[in-house]
Amino acid sequence: MTDWTLVTGANRGLGLEFVRQQLADGASVVATCRHPGKATALNQLAAEHPGHLKVLPLDVGDTRSRDELVREWPMAAGEDARIGLLINNAGVLHSGERFGTLSADVLDDSLRINVTGPLLLTQALAPLLADGARVANLSSQLGSIANTGRFGTPSYAISKAAQNMATVQLAHALRARGIVVVALHPGWVQTDMGGAGASEVPEASVAGLRRVIAGLRDADSGRFLDFNGKALPW
Known part of the structure; x- marks a missing residue:
C-alpha cells in the first residue's frame, strides 16, 4: 500500500512546487486548494499524472471544508490509503499593516x-x-x-509564532505513533507572497525542504528548522 502526500494551498507558489517535485519522484499526491476549478496548473499536472494526483477543494480555515476533505479522502485515495507526508502550506499574509490602524478582522483572519x-x-x-x-x-x-x-507584518508574525507552538503541541500529541511534526522556514522565496525581489526560487527552496523532511528523525519532532536544516530560535 502506497502512502500519499497531502499538500494544502497547492494551486501556486511553494505548494504547487511541492506537488511537482513529489510527482517527479513517483509519489501519489492529494493537492488541495480553495477553488480547484481555477487551479489551471494543478489540473494540467493531474492530466499528466493520471491516478497519481487528485485535486480536492479545501478552505483550511473552514470547519465544514476540513470535515468534507476527511469524508472525501477514501473516494479520492482509496479506503485503506494513508498519508505519509502532510504539508501544511496554505497561509495568508496581509500586507500594509501599520501600528495605530491594526484591525481585529485582519488579526483574526491570520490566526484562523x-x-x-x-x-x-x-x-x-x-x-x-x-x-x-x-x-x-x-x-x-x-x-x-x-x-x-x-x-512589521504583525498579524503574520504573530500567527507564525503561534503556529510554531501548535507544531510543538502536535509533536507531543502524535509522538507515540512515531509521527514527526516540524515547523519549516522556506527562506524568502519568489512567490506571490514573497515577491519578485526575494532571494530564493521555489524550486531550490522546496528541494531543500524535501531534503530536510527526508532526513528527519524521531528526535527532530517539534523543532523549528530552515530549508537548509539549520535550527532557528523560537
Missing part, C-alpha cells in the same frame, strides 16, 4: 488560516496519518520572537 486551520486539519486527519508519517508546517523566520528586530 495560519494557526487554527493547520492545527485542526492535522487533528482531523490524524486517523489517516500513517504511523511514522511526517507533518511539515510551513512557518517563517518572521515567527521567531528572538529574531524580531523591527515592527
Whole structure:
C-alpha cells in the first residue's frame, strides 16, 4: 500500500512546487486548494499524472471544508490509503499593516488560516496519518520572537509564532505513533507572497525542504528548522 502526500494551498507558489517535485519522484499526491476549478496548473499536472494526483477543494480555515476533505479522502485515495507526508502550506499574509490602524478582522483572519486551520486539519486527519508519517508546517523566520528586530507584518508574525507552538503541541500529541511534526522556514522565496525581489526560487527552496523532511528523525519532532536544516530560535 502506497502512502500519499497531502499538500494544502497547492494551486501556486511553494505548494504547487511541492506537488511537482513529489510527482517527479513517483509519489501519489492529494493537492488541495480553495477553488480547484481555477487551479489551471494543478489540473494540467493531474492530466499528466493520471491516478497519481487528485485535486480536492479545501478552505483550511473552514470547519465544514476540513470535515468534507476527511469524508472525501477514501473516494479520492482509496479506503485503506494513508498519508505519509502532510504539508501544511496554505497561509495568508496581509500586507500594509501599520501600528495605530491594526484591525481585529485582519488579526483574526491570520490566526484562523495560519494557526487554527493547520492545527485542526492535522487533528482531523490524524486517523489517516500513517504511523511514522511526517507533518511539515510551513512557518517563517518572521515567527521567531528572538529574531524580531523591527515592527512589521504583525498579524503574520504573530500567527507564525503561534503556529510554531501548535507544531510543538502536535509533536507531543502524535509522538507515540512515531509521527514527526516540524515547523519549516522556506527562506524568502519568489512567490506571490514573497515577491519578485526575494532571494530564493521555489524550486531550490522546496528541494531543500524535501531534503530536510527526508532526513528527519524521531528526535527532530517539534523543532523549528530552515530549508537548509539549520535550527532557528523560537
